[in-house]
Amino acid sequence: MSYCVNCGVELGAGAGSCPLCHTPVQNPHAVPDNDAPPFFPTRHEGVEPVSRRMAGLLLSSMLASVALCCGILNLLFYRELWWSFFPGGAAVMLWVWFAMPLLFRRLSAWCRLTLDTLAIGVYVLLIALAVHGLDWYLRLAVPMLLCAVCVCPTVIWVVRYRRLSILSSAILVLLTAGFLAAAVELFCDLYLRGVWRPGWSLIVLISCVGLCIPLIVIRRVPSLREEARRRFHV
């Protein structure tokens, strides 16, 4: 038997290094016995995620049948318009949103989020194609979607992984909402009139900033923060 020179604890017969500090065992009188069965099992079985295949398949078949029925009806009625693009595209989008996570459980959250956003983009594209509106699609829908794609995941990431306090998160979310409103109006103005004339979004932005100011004050002044904690149990 050997002891860790660093920790002073006795080690198991098969241990080549100390499990506490990883110092290698160098004992000429007791070479680590590599043939000794390990104290704990080393075979990993892994734990499978709960299977939701049945629910996923059921949902898929429901959505597929909706899309199929609409497609067939489209060939019979109102044939001048591709109206089946609306329910069909919606079915595809819903499938990506709800059925896919059930069927492919190993997909990472970010990957899923990307696909969800792409699904929205494709759906809007389908509508645009159906109503001959590629122009508004490219100049209005795509910029808005891109803007949301850039901002929302960043905010979620910051709030979740930077472990922000409730106050800081609230400030961040409010400011983001104001910024997004401004962006939406910018794109609308550019599309409709060609020039940016900030109107309603300015009111939204100013209200958001106004809401933030007291929060920032509370955030900066420790005694106020303590008081808010006590009152609201946050």
Place this chain on the structure above:
Amino acid sequence: MATVSTPWYRMDNASVMYSAIQREDYSAIYRFSAFMDREVDPAALQRAVDRAMPRFPGFAVRIRRGFFWHYFEPNPSPGPFVREDSADFCRPVRFGEDNGWLVRFLHYGRRISLEVFHAVADGAGALVFFRALLAEYLRQLGEDIPAGCAVDLDSPPSPGELEDAYLRHAGRVSRSFTQVKRAYQDLGTPEPFYTFNVTMGFVPIAQLKERASALGGTVTEYLSAVLIKLLLEKQRQERVHRQRPVALGIPVNLRPYFPTETLRNFIMTVQVSADPRLGDYSLPELVSLVRCQMRLYATPQNLRAVMTRGVKLQYNPLLQLIPSVLKNPIMLRSYRTSGVRPYTATFTNPGYFALPPEMSAHIEHMEVILGQAAVARPHISAIGYGGTMEITFSGTQQENDLEREFFRYLVREGMHVRVESTRG
């Protein structure tokens, strides 16, 4: 109240919580292991399991999802089957998988392990079951184990073993413990799912007792004090903006306070804490602090009042009417605020596992492992058997600072510590 004749029974106060906070990747589960004097014979173990399960109907159950509450029902499926152990200790239990069994029997080399979902029973109840199982296993191997060593497997199950002791002993006054609301969170980096790290230390009980009594405490109080001391130091080294109290959750077995035969849950978590904002603490001070807090909170009056609060909540007519689909997320949320945030770590010591010499001759040592915590932080558990105290640090965090400092501390205190770990 549950009787044997009813084909289903209500969950007790603790089970309701443990089954509500169940997630796909988390369940409240724990494991007891016996390290035998020779290789385990799986066939004999299976025969012992088949003999023992009918005697303990409280363990042979499955959980059904009712509209308002989950409930227990005798499990008619075949099994449970003895399996070879793997490195994934205390895997989450799923109510719909593995035929719905909530107990697992595993073997590896010379080790027999029993894993129990916490909604079924607490440590004291599970140890009664494990003891009977071990006695039967040794008999299956041809050893002569006298009848009085463990529960007689041929006797009918007593209705008292299935009773909801919380319900019976609830009083009229309901109150919650006054305690630290938000403790220092010793969070580590979570391992990828499912990696579970276990480190065990084996310490002579005599040395622990000697040191503890020199400081005027019991072994549990002494070990809790050492843990608090190390956690206080850890928090100081992290140089956090606002130091928070270090609080240990110590489950207290309620059976010595309120007579009951029950093998189901009958425990309550008592919080012991030290606030670093008040100054530094020496180890003797911490031992007496832990001792005083345990004495202060663990009084029959206090425990009964807290117990009553839980039972009143469970049987609140308004809450009863909320469907469980809505109720469970609410309970998960309240578990975060009342079961996770107020504690830095959990330390459980189910006590000394005393066996008659006929049985102890065949068992070298005992082990206990608490399954993963709801967040990536260590769970500490200890069990005494023979002359050895086995102390386990388990969890899903990558860091092993606390266990390293803990065992080094015991070594500095002059104790002999042997360490085994699943960490490389």
